[in-house]
Amino acid sequence: MSTTTDYVSSVSLLSTVDFCYRGYTKLHRKLFMIKFIKKIINHVKFFYKGVDIDSPKNVTIGENVYIGKNVNIRGRGGVVIGDNVVIAFNTIILSANHNYKTGIPFGDDYILKPTIIGKGCWIGAGVIILPGVTIGDNVVVGAGTIVNQDIPDNAIICNDTKIKIIKYRKNAQ
Numbered sequence: 199m200s201t202t203t204d205y206v207s208s209v210s211l212l213s214t215v216d217f218c219y220r221g222y223t224k225l226h227r228k229l230f231m232i233k234f235i236k237k238i239i240n241h242v243k244f245f246y247k248g249v250d251i252d253s254p255k256n257v258t259i260g261e262n263v264y265i266g267k268n269v270n271i272r273g274r275g276g277v278v279i280g281d282n283v284v285i286a287f288n289t290i291i292l293s294a295n296h297n298y299k300t301g302i303p304f305g306d307d308y309i310l311k312p313t314i315i316g317k318g319c320w321i322g323a324g325v326i327i328l329p330g331v332t333i334g335d336n337v338v339v340g341a342g343t344i345v346n347q348d349i350p351d352n353a354i355i356c357n358d359t360k361i362k363i364i365k366y367r368k369n370a371q
């Protein structure tokens with residue numbers, strides 16, 4: 199893993215991770231934050247700036263994990279990240295749906311779906327992992343993939359996307 203000055207060690211987590219706790223007092227938020235940071239301080243190798251973790255008490259992070267810039271982890275339904283996982287920038291990990299069957303407005307009625315990422319995975323940039331998905335060990339998830347099903351160990355995956363060239367520009371320099 200390369201080192202750049204952009205990296206921040208887990209020691210300075212407080213200033214780099216946004217924790218989101220709707221409905222809690224400031225004191226509660228601080229207590230949760232300290233608890234969460236204590237939990238991961240010896241485990242997480244790098245957090246990039248802008249990491250956003252919602253409901254961190256439901257998020258379990260293994261050892262030697264790298265979390266890139268602007269990674270967004272919504273932990274409400276439970277998220278488990280195994281050891282030696284790399285999560286590249288702009289990735290989103292989800293673990294709950296609004297209960298859209300109960301009507302509008304959408305409130306605090308959620309369908310919780312735990313999401314699991316196995317050991318030794320590389321999650322590419324801009325991936326979206328949908329609620330309830332289990333990704334096996336040593337999986338490579340290609341950049342931009344929407345992961346909408348369970349993935350077996352050792353798989354290298356991406357969505358089936360084909361570029362369509364629609365036309366060419368005229369008079370371009």
Ligand SMILES: CC(C)(COP(=O)(O)OP(=O)(O)OC[C@H]1O[C@@H](n2cnc3c(N)ncnc32)[C@H](O)[C@@H]1OP(=O)(O)O)[C@@H](O)C(=O)NCCC(=O)NCCS
Nearest residue numbers: 286287321322323338339340341342343354355356357359
């Ligand atoms: C998944 C990945 C590792 C595969 O790399 P690779 O083994 O060199 O694969 P190839 O480039 O030979 O591609 C094989 C096929 O998969 C397709 N493919 C590869 N990655 C894809 C992706 N992310 N989305 C859609 N299709 C993809 C290629 O277009 C190619 O299709 P074809 O066989 O129809 O031509 C790589 O493409 C990738 O997405 N890397 C993530 C990079 C990243 O996020 N870096 C962040 C810093 S950690």
